[in-house]
Amino acid sequence: MLDPIRPSPTIEDYLGIIYTLTRDGERVISARLAETLDVAASTVAATIKRMCRDGWVRVTADKEIELTNEGLQAGMSVIRRHMLTEWMLSRVLKLPLSELHREAHQIEHAISAEVAERLQSEMEDPMFCPHGNPLPGYEDKARNWAPLSQLDPRTDFVIRRIHENLEEDYQTLSFLEKQGLMPGVEGRVIRKLPFNETIHLRIAENEVVLGLKLAHQLFVSEPDDG
Ligand SMILES: [Zn+2]
Numbered sequence: 001m002l003d004p005i006r007p008s009p010t011i012e013d014y015l016g017i018i019y020t021l022t023r024d025g026e027r028v029i030s031a032r033l034a035e036t037l038d039v040a041a042s043t044v045a046a047t048i049k050r051m052c053r054d055g056w057v058r059v060t061a062d063k064e065i066e067l068t069n070e071g072l073q074a075g076m077s078v079i080r081r082h083m084l085t086e087w088m089l090s091r092v093l094k095l096p097l098s099e100l101h102r103e104a105h106q107i108e109h110a111i112s113a114e115v116a117e118r119l120q121s122e123m124e125d126p127m128f129c130p131h132g133n134p135l136p137g138y139e140d141k142a143r144n145w146a147p148l149s150q151l152d153p154r155t156d157f158v159i160r161r162i163h164e165n166l167e168e169d170y171q172t173l174s175f176l177e178k179q180g181l182m183p184g185v186e187g188r189v190i191r192k193l194p195f196n197e198t199i200h201l202r203i204a205e206n207e208v209v210l211g212l213k214l215a216h217q218l219f220v221s222e223p224d225d226g
Pocket residue numbers: 082086100101102104129167
């Protein structure tokens with residue numbers, strides 16, 4: 001199936017971010033997009049104006065940016081292509097987790113609907129990207145995973161997800177990678193020091209100390225439920 005209309009890479013980036021923020025129940029306003037995309041507010045304003053004109057988004061009376069149905073479909077399409085590309089780079093080229101997002105981001109816009117479909121079946125219809133973020137349509141599967149920061153001491157867990165917010169942060173991702181904090185890895189909370197804003201974990205034989213802010217972006221489940 002061909003994509004009927006595909007927006008430019010820049011517009012696709014906006015649509016993907018608006019989709020993700022909306023999914024997380026965040027208020028999507030221009031200032032938030034400027035911050036996330038690291039561009040000037042005036043640039044965002046001009047782009048959103050164009051996107052309104054072209055029917056991808058609408059802006060509500062209180063300045064909230066909403067996806068139209070076309071915008072939603074296009075946003076889901078680019079996120080899906082992005083996540084499937086991450087799998088391809090991970091499985092076929094064996095790139096480390098910390099590099100997947102950045103590399104996939106360059107390729108995702110160029111992938112046709114046919115290739116995306118092919119990738120989906122070659123990668124065995126994944127529900128999550130390699131970082132554990134849900135593919136569009138599978139959000140419910142990640143709903144019950146709790147932020148690691150909320151766990152009590154002496155709780156065992158399995159890491160399921162490193163939130164998209166961290167995917168662009170190469171330094172943090174390589175740190176997590178070095179400490180063995182990856183989706184699928186089991187661990188235990190040793191202690192939590194809220195006054196120090198740290199959580200101490202046992203991962204394999206090592207003790208790893210994380211800031212609670214970082215631990216809030218990692219999602220876990222109990223060891224035996226997926
Ligand atoms: Zn990514």
